[in-house]
Amino acid sequence: MPLIRRLPENLVNRIAAGEVVERPAAALKELVENAIDAGATRIDVSLVDGGLTRLEVTDDGCGMTAEDMALALERHATSKLPDDAIEQVSTLGFRGEALPSIASVSRFTLESRVRGSEQGWRKVVDHGALVADEPAALPPGTRVRVEEVFAKVPARRKFLRTARSEYAASLDVVRRLAMARPDIAFTLEHAGRRSINVQGGEAxxxxxxxxxxxxxxxxxxxxxxxxxxxxxxxxxxxxxxxxxxxxxxxxxxxxxxxxxxxxxxxxxxxxxxxxxxxxxxxxxxxxxxxxxxxxxxxxxxxxxxxxxxxxxxxxxxxxxxxxxxxxGDRRSAQTPDAAAMGRWQSEPAREEPAAALRSIFDGRDWGAPQQRVAAPAMPYRHDTGEVIAEPQGRAEVAEEATQSYPLGIARGQVANTYVVAEAIDGLVIVDQHAAHERLVLERLRAAGAGEAVKRSQALLLPEVVELGEPDCDRLEAAIGQLGELGLVIERFGPDAMLVRAVPSALAKSDPHALLRDLADDIAKHGEAILLGEKLDLVLATMACHGSVRAGRTLSVAEMNALLREMERTPRSGQCNHGRPTWVKLSMEDVEKLFGRH
CATH class of the missing domain: 3.30.230.10 (Ribosomal Protein S5; domain 2)
Structure with missing residues (x-):
């Protein structure tokens, strides 16, 4: 029988490091969290080769004495649990594993000075062995340097990724912690470039x-x-x-x-x-x-x-x-696409009108007030050369004040797909199909169609679906929730489920595939949300088929009715697939296109 023995402290730390410090970014996370817990108002991070060669964290927190530093390098020694109530922990760190684990797999330098003391202290640990324990000069706070991670653990070193990948992971760590504490200033430097520089006290x-x-x-x-x-x-x-x-x-x-x-x-x-x-x-x-x-x-x-x-x-x-x-449900992402804006072509500046336009200007009295005249109805020519009749939805005269409506007043229709409207602060272009699709979906919901698609349709013969026992356990625990969505099932032995009814909207679906997907969904997310999403997809499909199609000519009244309903309808800023239903080109952008700014 093999003997049971206590593992050496250094080996215990390396085993712990396998869970806590699998890469430089993980070590960085622990060090920045320690700085936050120390009450720092500023944290500076420096990386070399994404942290593979060196990473350094400096803070202006409370600092540590030489005695505290020695304790901090021992496993399960921490100042963050004053009693045994671990469920009441309010700090980011509390396990007391990070520093000794990091020190066991790197060259680790810990320097700290308590505010008000005359000098600080430095401890250097090289892959678990203490090699320096001496006074140090530094401002109040703590500075930690980690070098040559896993240099003496080649089996772990070979699993590290490239410097670029490790830097991306470290950047994500600092970004998340900086978000969590907008009251603290953060900087991150890598390869001579400061990629994060935020001040404390921000919203x-x-x-x-x-x-x-x-x-x-x-x-x-x-x-x-x-x-x-x-x-x-x-x-x-x-x-x-x-x-x-x-x-x-x-x-x-x-x-x-x-x-x-x-x-x-x-x-x-x-x-x-x-x-x-x-x-x-x-x-x-x-x-x-x-x-x-x-x-x-x-x-x-x-x-x-x-x-x-x-x-x-x-x-x-x-x-x-x-x-x-x-x-913000009527809003849409409004940042103009730079590439699309760049495709606008400007007519070269001329001292005289072009030949094709000269007849318009000949004999015109520029001093007399000009009367606004509606454009005559004329056919226009498509790029292919085909002459197309004038759209019926051409708005000629503004009868209503544009400032009364956020989406403005319809002025016309382009390609029988996009409605062009004039608002007080710019031009609005609406995708008529995408917009109407959202309006129809919201109408279906308001009319109770969402409940209609959840109604059950009983199977002529109940279907037995064989699954693994853990999957059956998950589905059995969710029977009540699934029943509310129209799926009626029950346990049928240790490794099977009996399907008695399915949602009427999914009557043609395969019960075996449906239950397998739901079991996977519960395992992944802890709750069966996939069935609800499937039913939402049914509603969205119904809305798509019941909406105004692209290519349909709309009258001015229909266009304005569409705009007014969009202003009243929740979530009208995006279609059922997350794309914008309308975009706005501000008057400032329009003026830039003509060189007015």
Whole structure:
């Protein structure tokens, strides 16, 4: 029988490092969190080769004495848990593993000075061995330098990525922590360039826009909601302002950056009928709730959490996001596309009118007041040379004041697809099909069509679907929720489910494939949201088929009716697939096209 023995301290630290410090960015996260917990008002980060060669974190926090530094380098020694109530922890760090773990797999230099003391202290640990313990000169605060990560652990070193990849991961870490604490100033330097430089004391919306994208401030809505001890704040990008990947979703729980499946699923649910499935929202959500309602001690890296009332948290986030988006639901991402603007061609300046225009100007009395005359109805020629009759929807005279309507007054129709309107502050172009598609969807919902598609259709013969026992357990736990959506199932032995009825809108779907997808959905997100999305897709499809098609000629009255209904309808700024229904070209941009500015 093999003997049971205690592992050496250095080996224990290396094992812990495998969970805490799998790459330089992970070490950087721990060090910046320590600086925040130390009460710093400014944190400076410096990287060489993405952190592979060196990373350094300097703060102006409370600092440590030589004795405290020695304790900090021991495992499970921390100042952040004054008692045993780990469920009440309010700091980012609390496990006491990070510093000894990092020091066991790198050349680690820790320098610190307590405010008011005459000198600081330095400790240098080379891959677990203390090699320097001496006084040091530095300002009040702490400076930590990590060099040659995994240099003596080649099995781990070979799994590290390129310097560029490691830098991208480190940038993401600092960006998220800087968002979480807009009261702290942050800088990040790499390869002689300062990529992050934000000042302390900023508003959350300002800090997020600085770190994510400047245009986010103009294409997002603020979030502020409180309910039963929970508070949700931050900013959410309009559905029309989206990305192809989900790496611009920043989620925080009690000030801690997290990557949580439940929160991600809640975001997807809130945007479900406003984004295409391959597009993702851009947002920063800050969820605050009593510490005892969330378990942060789930994983050594502390990026995962577990909620006591997961369903309540998800519902709170979905309703908070939908409520916030409804305040900007008629807006659309309005940043003009630079490439599209660049395609406008200017007529070269001439001293005299062109030959084709000379007859218009000949004999004109420029001193006399000019009377506005409606343009004659004339055919126009398409690029292909085909002569096309004049559209019926040509607006000739403005009967109403444009300032009365946010989307202006219709002036005409282009290509029988786009409505052109004049607003007080610019030109509005509306995609008639996309806009009407959203209006029809909202009408269907208001009329109860959403409930109609959830009605059950009983199967002539109940269908047995064989699945693994864990999948059956997940589906059995969700029987009540699935029944509300029209899917009636029951347990049929340890590894099978019996399907008695399906939503009428999905009557032609394969029950086996449907249950497999739902089981995977629950495993991934902790809740069956896929069925709701499928039903939303049915409604969206119905709306698409019932809306005005591109290529249809509209009268002036129809165009104006469309504009007025868009102004009254929730979420009219984007179609059911997340694309904008209208865009605006400001008068300033129009004047620039003609060289007036």
């Amino acid at each position: 959350i919306a300002t800090r997020v826009s600085e770190l994510v994208a400047r245009e986010l401030a103009d294409n997002a809505v603020p979030i502020e909601l409180e309910r039963g001890g929970m508070r949700l704040s931050g900013i959410a990008g309009l559905p029309t302002y989206n990305r192809g990947v989900a790496d611009h979703q920043y989620l925080f729980v009690n000030g801690r950056p997290v990557k949580d499946r439940l929160l991600t699923g809640a975001v997807r649910g809130a945007y479900a009928d406003m984004l295409a499935r391959d597009r993702h929202a851009v947002l920063a959500l800050f969820l605050d709730l009593p510490p005892e309602e969330v378990d942060v001690n789930v994983h050594p890296a502390k990026t995962e959490v577990r909620f006591r009332d997961a369903a309540g948290v998800r519902g709170f986030i979905v309703s908070g996001l939908r409520q916030a988006l409804s305040t």
